[in-house]
């Protein structure tokens with residue numbers, strides 16, 4: 051079973067010695083359980099005045115049970131330490147896999163988010179998984195040992211095993227109730243987390259205060275928390291009642307079975323040692339019969355969590371193409387009949403788009419809000435795959451390229467930029483990781499984007515004892531990141547200067563145009579609402595109604611006097627006013 055293999059492999063990787071100890075653990079418990087047999091031997095030896103039986107009984111009791119108890123005792127300590135190490139290994143892996151999911155589609159899919167939420171909620175189980183496996187094996191060994199001892203005490207005592215059947219049914223039902231409750235608590239749990247993030251979000255802080263949203267958020271979080279707990283509590287109540295019924299059934303069974311062996315001994319049909327063994331087993335039988343069932347069920351839950359983890363592994367490894375990225379663009383990029391709608395939505399954002407972007411030029415993408423400009427950039431950067439059609443670079447479908455290799459050949463600056471609270475050097479350097487510490491290259495990128503706000507080694511972000519920046523300054527840093535890679539195949543500027551004034555934007559694009567004078571047939575794609583910048587592009591594409599409305603140079607489009615000309619004039623008029 052893949053889940054169990056992954057568990058053992060993870061434990062083996064983090065600590066071989068403790069993993070071996072975990073494997074030895076079940077034997078300790080078996081030795082302890084065997085003490086019933088030695089007690090019976092001791093009793094018979096004393097009654098029959100058989101020294102050999104007494105000596106073997108005492109020796110086995112002292113050695114076997116002593117060793118077993120010690121092993122059992124140490125195992126709990128080993129389990130704890132191994133559990134912490136395994137938990138850390140899984141935590142690290144989940145963080146890595148979540149960050150490496152090849153596209154952004156998982157952010158749109160509710161079922162994907164629910165899976166991740168459940169995985170986060172149950173992350174602790176992954177740490178205990180190796181321990182749960184050891185406990186399960188231990189419980190099964192204990193069950194088998196007690197079964198054998200029952201036969202030795204009196205085969206009729208095996209009737210107790212029949213009581214395991216209702217216990218099995220009840221335990222299965224418990225598992226189902228818990229799983230259903232868990233699934234129905236995922237959505238309210240995720241929503242509550244989302245609201246909690248908003249309540250603590252720095253960017254939302256001003257509006258939360260201005261609109262007096264704090265109480266409202268708190269009430270909604272409270273209600274969602276209760277909604278999340280309700281099915282779980284209901285399931286736990288049902289589980290407790292069912293367990294009680296199961297316990298009562300066992301106690302009755304044990305009384306009848308021990309009474310029977312006692313009766314046999316009084317009739318002289320059993321040895322006195324068998325009665326001792328039967329009484330000893332009467333304390334163990336309930337645990338030994340129910341425990342394996344509960345351990346297996348509990349372990350099933352753990353495996354369920356491991357399978358969620360494997361689901362994440364599989365999704366992170368979803369086929370992403372394997373061809374290397376091209377060294378240069380010779381002809382250009384083509385969108386061939388590309389249609390796209392966001393996962394889980396019905397609306398086509400782009401519909402049957404055919405567009406050729408020749409190598410070595412600057413293409414400006416314009417259009418009204420929601421026209422699909424950013425979506426086009428996301429498709430070209432493979433954050434999403436087209437729903438229909440394909441995008442090729444020099445005739446090769448970019449879906450066939452290794453996604454990381456393709457992205458390594460891109461550079462970008464976005465309107466929704468990240469605020470990396472590192473040193474200034476690092477916050478810009480991450481735009482080209484191999485050159486993270488290259489102060490000269492970072493300096494050039496900073497100068498080109500006019501982002502020289504602080505010393506390069508200055509810490510950013512007040513939470514780290516550093517300096518906070520204005521939105522415009524953060525955006526310039528994002529722009530500098532986009533200029534770090536010196537020879538990308540495609541460079542995207544998706545409204546990277548939205549927080550800057552028009553004059554600064556023009557100056558920046560002048561400077562960036564110099565930075566984009568590269569070889570390799572580099573294409574620059576510029577998404578902006580500012581027509582003063584658009585004018586400097588080689589070609590302009592106007593997106594509207596999910597498709598290409600117009601395509602040409604700034605001059606050609608003005609002469610055509612269509613949508614572009616109208617948009618351009620409305621902005622020019624606004625400036626004139």
Ligand SMILES: Nc1ncnc2c1ncn2[C@@H]1O[C@H](COP(=O)(O)OP(=O)(O)OP(=O)(O)O)[C@@H](O)[C@H]1O
Nearest residue numbers: 158392395399417418419420421422423424425426
């Ligand atoms: N993650 C998403 N999930 C679902 N729909 C989305 C998502 N992102 C964008 N959309 C929808 O896709 C359409 C195009 O959005 P897009 O961001 O590409 O437009 P845009 O032209 O860049 O707009 P703007 O000029 O306002 O930045 C919009 O109708 C938007 O609501």
